[in-house]
Structure formats: structure tokens, C-alpha cells
Amino acid sequence: MLPIRCGYVSRYSDEEILQSSFTSSHLELLKNETRGLFQFSWNSYKEYGLPYDEVKPLSCTPNKRRKDSLDLQNDVLGNYHLTLFDNLDSLLVLGLWDQFNETLQYLEDINFVDFDIDSDVSLFETDIRVLGGLLSAHLYLTDERHVMFEPKKGRRLLELAVDLADRLLPAFDTPTGVPLPRVNLKGNPVNSNLPHDTCTACATTPLLEFSLLSRLTNNPIYEKVSKRSFYQIWNSRSSINLLPMTIDPLESKWLDNVSGIGASIDSFYEYALKGAILFDDEDLFNVWNIAYNSVQGNMKTFNDYLTVNVDVTSGKNRAYWIDSLSAFWPGLQVLAGHIKPAVKSHLVYLKIWNCFQSIPERWSINGDFTIESSMSLEWYPLRPEFIESTYHLYRSTRDPIYLAIGQDLLMKLRSMFLCPCGLCGFQDIRSGIRQDRMESFVLSETLKYLYLLFDENNYIHNVLEKQNNMIFSTEGHPFWLATHNRSLNDPAQYFTTSPLLTEHKFLDRIPLLGTLWNRLYPEKTTSDRPTLPSLSLPHSSCELVARNTDTFLSSHLLQNPTICHIDKIFEKSLITPPYVNSTTAIEFQDNFYHNYGGANKDSLTSTPILETEVITYRIDPFFGGQNTLMDFGLDFVIPTIRDLRLSFEIIKPFETSSLGLLDNAAIDAFSPLFDNRHLDYVTKLVSINGVDIPTNSNVYCVKVSPSLIKSDQIRISTKGYFTFDNNPVINLIVYTDLDQDFGVSSVV
Numbered sequence: 001m002l003p004i005r006c007g008y009v010s011r012y013s014d015e016e017i018l019q020s021s022f023t024s025s026h027l028e029l030l031k032n033e034t035r036g037l038f039q040f041s042w043n044s045y046k047e048y049g050l051p052y053d054e055v056k057p058l059s060c061t062p063n064k065r066r067k068d069s070l071d072l073q074n075d076v077l078g079n080y081h082l083t084l085f086d087n088l089d090s091l092l093v094l095g096l097w098d099q100f101n102e103t104l105q106y107l108e109d110i111n112f113v114d115f116d117i118d119s120d121v122s123l124f125e126t127d128i129r130v131l132g133g134l135l136s137a138h139l140y141l142t143d144e145r146h147v148m149f150e151p152k153k154g155r156r157l158l159e160l161a162v163d164l165a166d167r168l169l170p171a172f173d174t175p176t177g178v179p180l181p182r183v184n185l186k187g188n189p190v191n192s193n194l195p196h197d198t199c200t201a202c203a204t205t206p207l208l209e210f211s212l213l214s215r216l217t218n219n220p221i222y223e224k225v226s227k228r229s230f231y232q233i234w235n236s237r238s239s240i241n242l243l244p245m246t247i248d249p250l251e252s253k254w255l256d257n258v259s260g261i262g263a264s265i266d267s268f269y270e271y272a273l274k275g276a277i278l279f280d281d282e283d284l285f286n287v288w289n290i291a292y293n294s295v296q297g298n299m300k301t302f303n304d305y306l307t308v309n310v311d312v313t314s315g316k317n318r319a320y321w322i323d324s325l326s327a328f329w330p331g332l333q334v335l336a337g338h339i340k341p342a343v344k345s346h347l348v349y350l351k352i353w354n355c356f357q358s359i360p361e362r363w364s365i366n367g368d369f370t371i372e373s374s375m376s377l378e379w380y381p382l383r384p385e386f387i388e389s390t391y392h393l394y395r396s397t398r399d400p401i402y403l404a405i406g407q408d409l410l411m412k413l414r415s416m417f418l419c420p421c422g423l424c425g426f427q428d429i430r431s432g433i434r435q436d437r438m439e440s441f442v443l444s445e446t447l448k449y450l451y452l453l454f455d456e457n458n459y460i461h462n463v464l465e466k467q468n469n470m471i472f473s474t475e476g477h478p479f480w481l482a483t484h485n486r487s488l489n490d491p492a493q494y495f496t497t498s499p500l501l502t503e504h505k506f507l508d509r510i511p512l513l514g515t516l517w518n519r520l521y522p523e524k525t526t527s528d529r530p531t532l533p534s535l536s537l538p539h540s541s542c543e544l545v546a547r548n549t550d551t552f553l554s555s556h557l558l559q560n561p562t563i564c565h566i567d568k569i570f571e572k573s574l575i576t577p578p579y580v581n582s583t584t585a586i587e588f589q590d591n592f593y594h595n596y597g598g599a600n601k602d603s604l605t606s607t608p609i610l611e612t613e614v615i616t617y618r619i620d621p622f623f624g625g626q627n628t629l630m631d632f633g634l635d636f637v638i639p640t641i642r643d644l645r646l647s648f649e650i651i652k653p654f655e656t657s658s659l660g661l662l663d664n665a666a667i668d669a670f671s672p673l674f675d676n677r678h679l680d681y682v683t684k685l686v687s688i689n690g691v692d693i694p695t696n697s698n699v700y701c702v703k704v705s706p707s708l709i710k711s712d713q714i715r716i717s718t719k720g721y722f723t724f725d726n727n728p729v730i731n732l733i734v735y736t737d738l739d740q741d742f743g744v745s746s747v748v
């Protein structure tokens with residue numbers, strides 16, 4: 001008996017979906033089922049939502065923007081066919097050509113020629129959802145390799161995009177260049193009762209869509225205004241390279257002093273990296289690297305599993321919760337090539353999903369450990385971030401655990417979240433009350449990423465990923481630039497660093513710290529700098545990534561002895577709601593574990609947490625804050641080892657390591673550095689405060705306290721190499737070339 005629920009007719013039984021075989025025919029089935037749910041929801045929107053922005057999936061009525069409402073939940077609406085525009089490219093990604101053509105025909109039939117609508121809309125939401133949808137569909141239609149190549153229709157969509165962007169431009173007309181949060185599409189004044197503060201993500205995100213529009217139209221204005229805003233914001237970062245989250249664009253001031261990676265700031269990081277990739281932009285790549293290092297260095301806590309909000313100047317923790325939006329972070333780490341940290345940060349969201357069968361808008365890890373306090377914001381509107389990261393992790397690791405997560409989400413969509421007119425999440429996860437809302441991102445992101453997870457042969461995977469620098473926008477729209485488009489449109493043509501960047505003196509920039517050398521010896525030149533000794537390693541090596549080459553034989557994650565650490569660390573806050581019947585974790589569900597399980601399940605679930613994984617020392621920092629890491633070419637200098645979180649890799653003979661496989665002799669070759677004692681193994685410093693140390697780099701420590709040295713835990717060899725708990729560390733060395741003032745020579 002095939003399920004018919006809420007009017008949705010599935011072609012597949014639960015057993016067929018849940019088989020966990022992930023053969024090509026099973027993946028085909030999962031893909032088709034996802035497409036079926038998309039079509040069902042899309043048709044509901046067409047029938048009950050149009051010409052408004054959304055369909056309410058429980059009551060089958062349209063969701064309209066209420067003109068005088070001050071409710072910011074209303075902010076994404078604009079009475080401008082939001083779900084339609086946000087999903088133009090979804091129809092193309094899912095291969096729904098007929099529906100795509102019908103949609104364009106519909107716009108023609110109702111004579112939709114521009115966005116001349118008396119509606120106050122959010123700059124951010126309109127940019128990512130409507131402009132993004134138009135641009136992505138335009139790229140498909142003007143890509144001669146694609147089956148839907150129809151340049152005339154593509155040009156029409158670009159014209160609409162230009163019309164819309166021109167109506168958004170007045171938002172940037174502020175004394176600072178940082179945009180106001182809302183604009184009236186008809187050019188009327190915006191409801192003055194609405195607040196005019198804006199968020200960091202809101203002011204930096206237009207950069208990507210607007211710059212793409214400039215490249216496609218040869219009109220620099222969009223890139224200029226959005227880039228000016230992006231750098232105004234970035235240039236007002238704190239001395240530890242963090243940005244607060246709310247800004248007043250009229251008064252030129254920050255309205256808070258807290259930073260994080262989730263709501264209000266997420267797509268700032270995302271677009272620094274994605275802009276760098278799409279436009280081959282080195283400046284943006286630098287922004288990304290600096291910002292990423294600061295996040296990793298300052299915001300990690302609980303054995304680096306959580307990334308929490310911190311004070312922008314001190315880096316001290318300001319919150320013990322994470323929000324649902326931050327689940328995009330592992331996907332971004334994948335894009336940056338940081339696979340191992342991505343696997344680790346994603347695991348937290350998997351455990352949350354296992355527990356709540358959804359991701360709470362805000363999940364707290366302190367309080368009185370009741371379901372109320374563990375869920376400080378209790379709704380789940382089927383946000384895409386968790387499945388988005390899952391998709392990216394699957395593409396980079398091929399670990400079947402990520403397919404199993406998709407399979408689980410698909411099952412829940414066709415049962416728990418299915419409604420008479422679409423899909424809806426929870427209004428209150430604690431009680432299971434559902435929400436009469438289907439935001440446009442449910443289709444444009446949640447279902448799109450789920451579909452792509454199962455669709456190995458998608459145009460995105462077969463062509464765009466291989467031949468173009470394709471990225472997904474923050475709203476899941478595929479963007480790419482043809483090579484000829486990139487070189488024809490030299491960025492310099494669009495943007496010069498002066499005077500636009502400098503003419504608007506926004507906030508006083510806290511001056512960047514000079515390099516350590518300049519700070520210590522202002523009177524000397526760089527050429528006076530002593531050359532640091534280099535450590536020669538026995539083998540040349542390359543970085544290893546956590547990619548599982550035994551595709552479909554085993555799950556790499558299930559071999560990881562730390563897979564249950566999160567369950568233990570956060571057990572008090574992972575409280576299953578009473579209405580949830582089965583709580584078997586996805587990674588241990590019978591079908592899946594039977595096919596891909598590695599080590600013994602019992603031993604995995606009972607592995608103790610090794611507290612020694614991260615060692616923290618506390619001394620007052622020598623200068624520049626506790627997390628300063630100075631780059632000296634390939635090597636690094638740190639002021640002290642106190643207040644830093646150091647992670648080590650143990651390198652044993654004949655075991656895989658970042659140095660490759662070493663034999664006993666290769667290990668023992670390090671013994672001259674450690675007073676010639678015989679070495680069974682060595683250790684290597686791999687990260688400081690979550691910042692990865694490149695494989696062949698040494699880290700030099702300037703200040704070593706004599707009292708620290710006397711402790712049994714830390715010793716220093718006559719050659720200046722550290723040992724921790726008797727473990728020889730081959731790349732952490734006392735920096736002996738500086739003056740005695742720094743307390744080094746007295747202890748070596």
C-alpha cells in the first residue's frame with residue numbers, strides 16, 4: 001500500500017525509501033521522491049499562494065505582506081511573487097522544464113514587466129531571494145551548454161533583475177554607504193515606524209548578487225555600492241578581527257559588541273569566500289582568511305565542537321547557545337577545503353537532529369536543563385542549513401552517513417512535515433505544534449540541496465562544478481561566470497580602492513597591529529630580522545584530508561572513536577520532546593549500521609572523552625591579545641603558550657599521519673632534538689586555538705615562564721624543543737634569537 005497523505009501521492013513505500021543501500025536505483029528513487037514533494041508544494045503555491053509570496057500549507061491560503069505591520073517576521077514578504085522568483089532556478093535544477101516554461105508564460109500573461117509595486121521590502125531578502133533567483137535562471141538560459149539555452153528569455157530575466165536592483169539602489173544612499181534595511185520598490189517613503197538599524201549580513205551580502213549583475217550588464221554601479229558597504233563594515237572590525245552584528249547606518253555606529261557565525265552575520269563570511277571564488281578576488285580571499293582564523297581562534301569551545309558568540313574585543317564567550325542558521329558553517333568549511341573541521345562541526349547538528357527531529361532556532365547548553373531552557377527559540381521552519389552542509393560534506397567525502405541523513409530528512413518531509421498544501425515545520429518543537437508557513441527557502445534550498453544530494457548526474461555536478469567556478473548563493477542559487485565573462489570584466493574596471501573606499505570615513509578603524517617584529521623593534525628594518533632555523537623533516541609530505549576512498553563500503557564517521565563524545569558532553573541539553581517515539585540515532589539505525597558500520601557499536605558508544613586532547617595554559621599574554629599568531633613566512637611566532645588551546649597529533653611508526661607513514665628509524669631520527677633519548681613516537685602541534693598550523697611549519701614561542709618550565713608537564717630540550725607530558729613536540733620551539741628581556745635565555 002503506497003502512502004497517500006494530505007493529498008500527496010507517493011510512488012514509493014517507506015521500506016523502499018529506508019533501505020539505506022544507496023545503489024544508483026535507490027538514489028534515483030530518493031531523488032524522484034524529493035522531486036515529487038517539490039512538485040506537490042510548488043503546485044500548492046501556484047494554486048493557493050499566487051500572486052502573493054507564499055502559500056500557508058495548513059490553511060491553504062496566501063501569505064501576504066501587511067503594509068503597516070511592524071512584525072519583522074513579515075520582512076521577507078513583499079507581495080511580489082516571492083516563492084516564484086526564488087524558485088526560477090530550482091525548476092531548472094530539478095529538471096522541471098515544462099513548469100519553468102509555464103512560469104515564464106504566467107509572468108507574460110499577467111504582464112509582469114517590472115517591480116513597480118508599492119511595497120516596503122527588505123534589501124537583504126529581496127537581494128538574496130528575488131534578485132538571486134532571476135540571476136541564476138538567467139545564467140542557465142544563456143549557457144549554451146544547457147538544454148534550456150534560450151538567450152532571448154534569459155535576457156528578459158536580466159532586464160527584470162536590473163529593474164529590481166535599480167529600485168533597491170536608493171537604500172545605499174546613506175552618509176556612510178552602508179544601506180538602510182528596507183526600501184520601497186515604488187520609491188515611496190518607507191514606513192518610518194520600522195527600525196532603521198541593519199545587520200552585518202544585511203549590509204555585506206548584496207556584494208555577491210550586485211557584483212554579478214555588474215559583470216553581466218557591464219554597469220559598475222551595483223558592484224561599487226555593494227562593495228563600498230562591504231568594506232566599510234569590514235574596515236570597522238575589532239582588533240581581533242571580529243565584527244559586531246548590528247549597525248546604525250545613519251549614525252555610523254555599532255549597536256552591539258557581540259560577534260558570532262549565525263543569525264545576523266552568517267552570509268558575511270559566506271560571501272567573503274564565495275565572492276573570492278566567483279570573481280577570482282584576492283582581497284576577498286584575504287578577508288575570508290582573516291575572518292575565518294579569528295572565528296576559529298576565538299569562538300570555539302567545548303573541545304572545539306561549538307562555535308559560540310563572543311565579545312568582539314576580548315574574544316570572551318558571551319553566550320552558550322548556537323542557532324539553527326549556524327549549521328551552514330560546515331558547508332562553508334568544506335568550500336574552503338577544511339574538511340576535517342567541517343566533519344567535526346557538522347556532527348553537532350547531527351546530534352541535535354537526532355534528538356529533536358529538527359533543528360531548534362536556538363539551542364542552549366546551559367540553564368536548568370529542561371526542554372524549555374535547552375530550546376531558547378523553539379521553532380523550526382524547515383531551514384536548509386543542516387542539509388546544505390550535509391550535501392557539501394557528501395560531495396567532498398562520499399561518506400554514506402550523509403546520504404543517510406538525507407534519507408532521514410526525506411522520510412520526515414513525507415510524513416511529519418507534510419501538509420495539505422505543502423510542507424511545514426514546527427512552530428514549537430517542544431510540543432510538536434506545526435507552523436502554518438512555508439518560506440520560499442523550503443523549496444529553493446531545503447528541497448534543492450536534498451535533491452542534489454541524491455542526483456549524481458545533475459548539470460551542476462557534471463558540468464558547472466567541473467568547468468566553472470560555480471558556487472551556491474546564500475539562498476541556494478547556483479552562480480557561475482563564463483571564463484570569457486571573467487576576463488572581459490576585469491575587476492579593476494569596476495572598482496578601484498580609492499576614492500570610494502576612503503571617501504566615506506565610517507567608523508574609526510582600530511589600527512591593525514603591526515607584525516611582531518615591527519612591534520618589538522620599531523627602529524629596525526625587516527632585513528635585520530634574524531633568520532629562524534628550520535626543521536628538516538624526514539619525508540616530504542602532503543596534507544591528508546578525511547576523504548573516504550572506500551565509497552559505499554563503510555562510513556568513515558563510524559570509524560571515528562569520538563563519534564559519541566558530543567552525546568556525552570551535551571547530554572543534559574539534548575532532551576527528546578515527549579511526542580518523539582523513536583530516537584535511534586541516524587548513524588546507528590539498523591539498516592545503515594548493518595551496511596556501513598565499522599568498529600563495534602558498543603565500543604563506539606562507550607568511548608571515554610579524552611580531556612587531554614586540548615591543553616590550555618594560562619599566563620598573561622605578552623602582547624596583542626591571547627590569540628595572536630604571527631605569520632613569519634612558513635613559520636609562526638607566538639608570544640606565549642599560555643591562554644592558547646594547543647592540539648597535538650601523535651605520530652607513531654607505521655600509522656597514517658600528516659607526515660605520511662614513518663618507520664621506527666624515521667621517528668628516532670628526531671632524537672637529537674630531544675637530548676638523544678630514544679623515541680617511540682613524537683607529537684606535532686596541529687592547531688592553536690583552532691587555527692591550523694600548516695604541515696611543514698614550525699611554531700616559535702617567545703616567552704616561556706621559568707615557573708612553567710619547572711612543571712613536570714612541560715620541559716624543554718637543550719635544543720629548545722618542547723615536550724608536553726613527556727611527549728616530544730617536533731614543531732614547537734623556544735625562540736632564542738630575541739633579547740633576554742623576554743625571559744627565554746634564562747630557562748634554556
Ligand code: DMJ
Nearest residue numbers: 267383384385441474475
Ligand atoms: C535563507 O533565506 C538564506 O539561507 C539566508 O542566508 C539565511 N536564512 C534563510 C534560510 O534559513
